[in-house]
Amino acid sequence: MERDVIEIVGIDSLVPQDHLLRKIDQAVDFNRLYEIVELLYCEDNGKPSVDPVVPFKMGIIQHLHGLQSLRRTARR
Template sequence: MEREQIMKAPKHPSTQPRLFQVIDMEERVPPHHILRQINEAVDVSVIHDWVAPLYTEKTGRPAADPERLLRLMLLSYLFDHSERELYEILPVHAGYLWFCGLDVESVLHPDPHHPTLPDRTTLVKTRKRWRQHGIFDRLMTYVVDPCIAAGLVSPDVHAAADGTQVRANASIHRLREVKLAPVEPLEDYLARTAREDE
């Protein structure tokens, strides 16, 4: 029985990427990705109207796009990234870039005539300002109220659990009953976070 002949691969001194590449950001995000689902379920463009009174139209430097800032804040919160981590990951994560309406070129070679990534300090200062003016309270109500109306969330839930898988050194034979803490109503949560911000 003869062995199959395989030609030896040529030796390349280095990997040379293509000089020009066309990347369709829309194709890079799978249809069922969580960011695509959030993008379809929540209209975050309402942020423009909410924050309009916080800015002036005649003086000062141009503000960063509030919708892009909100999307960056959502990424940071949803995926548990600090601003520093987010800005390190963003240039190499197609899904994050797509969610923020950016592409690889806009991050690597910013152009004032195209959408750009706001400076990290702008993100931090904006988050503080929006918190002081109750923008996040409005956002929470804006997202949760339709969920309550659709029957997805009950306003009087006293326990909650998620499907996060956690690796643990545990045995099924040594289970103990867990007492669940009550989930606070939306109004109580917003009041508590307002006190913490002060």
């Protein structure tokens, strides 16, 4: 392998079109989560937070795959 070669890969090529998580993403309106958690976040105080949709989606992945660890979930 050459070290100076750069390969650009799109996320669409990594996840099959018929994958269960794509179907869930199409079926669920994750934008609703922003409305639900809006009062829990402060825009002008502290560090920027993690997008609230990310932990919610990680919880879905944990449940679907029976994963107990956050590291395993992130790897998955």
